[in-house]
Structures are given as structure tokens and as C-alpha cells.
Amino acid sequence: MMTDREIQEAMDACRPGSADLQQAELAALADAIRCDAGLRRRWECSQRFDARVRNALVDVPVPAGLEERLLAAVESPSESAADGVIAPSLACAAGAPAGDEIRTGPGHAGRWPWAERRRVWTVISGSLVAIAALAGFVLLVPYFRVSEPRADDRLPDEILAWSDTVVRQGWKDDLSSAQALARPLDRAIRANPQRWCSIATAYDAQTLVYDVAPPGGEMALVFCMHCPVSRTALPQIPPWNGFSATGGLTLGVWRRGGLVYVLVVRGGPSRYRQFIEASPLIGLLIGAPFSPIATA
Numbered sequence: 001m002m003t004d005r006e007i008q009e010a011m012d013a014c015r016p017g018s019a020d021l022q023q024a025e026l027a028a029l030a031d032a033i034r035c036d037a038g039l040r041r042r043w044e045c046s047q048r049f050d051a052r053v054r055n056a057l058v059d060v061p062v063p064a065g066l067e068e069r070l071l072a073a074v075e076s077p078s079e080s081a082a083d084g085v086i087a088p089s090l091a092c093a094a095g096a097p098a099g100d101e102i103r104t105g106p107g108h109a110g111r112w113p114w115a116e117r118r119r120v121w122t123v124i125s126g127s128l129v130a131i132a133a134l135a136g137f138v139l140l141v142p143y144f145r146v147s148e149p150r151a152d153d154r155l156p157d158e159i160l161a162w163s164d165t166v167v168r169q170g171w172k173d174d175l176s177s178a179q180a181l182a183r184p185l186d187r188a189i190r191a192n193p194q195r196w197c198s199i200a201t202a203y204d205a206q207t208l209v210y211d212v213a214p215p216g217g218e219m220a221l222v223f224c225m226h227c228p229v230s231r232t233a234l235p236q237i238p239p240w241n242g243f244s245a246t247g248g249l250t251l252g253v254w255r256r257g258g259l260v261y262v263l264v265v266r267g268g269p270s271r272y273r274q275f276i277e278a279s280p281l282i283g284l285l286i287g288a289p290f291s292p293i294a295t296a
Helices: 004-013 024-035 037-057 068-076 080-083 088-094 114-144 155-170 269-271 280-286
Strands: 194-199 207-211 220-226 243-245 249-256 259-266
Touching: 004 037, 024 037, 037 155, 068 249, 088 194, 088 207, 155 207, 155 220, 155 243, 155 249, 155 259, 194 243
Parallel strands: none
Antiparallel strands: 194 207, 207 220, 220 259, 243 249, 249 259
């Protein structure tokens, strides 16, 4: 049976939209995805992310004139090339020790072998690829660098992945622990937490997850994460009208100071509202989050 690390490494090796999963080397991963619904969702989320990265990099342009400048540097490295001396900087790029000069011309025919020229071309090719990758990264940063979660179509997939992580790590019952107190539940939540778990998310490496569902009831989770920002698009109170997501989930996202809360329940808007204050105004007046010690 594959470990979680082996599963992740195998997923990372699969190119989006390819038939890599049909390879014999990945048969164990393919079987695991077919048999585990949670793992299948994780696989699909990974493939979507990889596809976005690939699409953003496909058309990254190389800076204008860069290729010509590099080729000119190889063909005429410096003014001293006429005297049979190649600039030290280009010599280093070709693999020569720093400070050395590679001499060409009469009497030095054997000092600039084909292997050295090929090494220069390799460096140039690698530089072009690196520049294109860097440009792609710069383009991707605004898209993927999100400092706080938003109630949109991407969040349900993230929540499912977070929930899978909770299942793997397991719940804890000590609500008065220092770790739980670092990210307390908002007092606008009309439920006492039953247990908690700490997981890593893209927004906070120590996100706290509270199980606020009554014993035997349908899923109801609150994710509490520390997300300091200079500007926020989130409301200061739980939204009265939750976001209806796929899989029968309803969720709401709001901010209280430096903490962001994501309430997600299995059920419709009416069940979602059972877990927040009856009036948004009450939630706004509450202000401070409550400590789990009071409800432990």
C-alpha cells in the first residue's frame, strides 16, 4: 500500500491532460484513485492546478532582442577576441576557472574545443528557459498568491482537501490547549466546539479546524486561520446568505481582525443559518472572539 508521501510524489509526476496514469509504474496510484473518493478529489484538484500553471507558461514571451544579444555575445564575445582572447565572463560561463582566459587564433587552435563551445550553447539555452520560467512565475504570482480565502467555486475543492487532511491527522479533544487558544472560535458561531485539529493550508500553516456539529449530526466545520492583510474583501460578520457549493455544502467566509473564519455545513441555507447569530447586527456588535475554555 502506498504511503501518503508516495501518493503525492506520484501525483506530482503526472502531467495534466496526459495518459501518465495509465503507465505501469503508476498502476498503484490509479487503483487508489479508483477506490478512494477523497483521493480522487485530491487528484482532480492537483490536475486542475497543474493545468493552470502549464497554461500560464505556454505563451510566456522571451524579452525582445535577448536571443540576438546572446548570439552576438558568443560570436563576438569582446573587442579582445580579435587578438585571440575571449572575455573572462564568457569563459566562466563555458566552464573555465574564474580569472582564466581562453585563447583562440593562431597557436591556440586546441584551446577552444567543441566541448567548450557546446557548453556555452548549453548555458545560453538554459538561460533562455530560466528567463521564460521566471517571466511565467511573475505572471502567476498575482493569480496564485491569495492571502485570504474567498467564497467562490474554488473554495469547495480546497475544503474537501482540508477535510481529507483532518481525517488523516485525527481530531483532538483538549479545547483548552495553547494551540487551540491561538485561533479561537468566533463568538458569532452559535455552537460549542466538540473537538479540533490543526492542519496546514495555503493561507495558514497552523489553521485550526473546529467540529461544531452536534453528536451524530451532519458535518459542520469552522476553519480558523491567521491571515494578516493590509486590505480585505471579506465582511466582518458571518454572511447571512451562505454560498451554495457542490456536494450539498453551504459555506460562509468572514474576517474578524487578523483571523479569517470559514463555516461549512452539509445542508442548505437554513441549516447554515442555525450556526450563526440570528441577526448579522448581533454578530457585528459581538466584536471579540470567544475562548474555547469557556465552553470546554
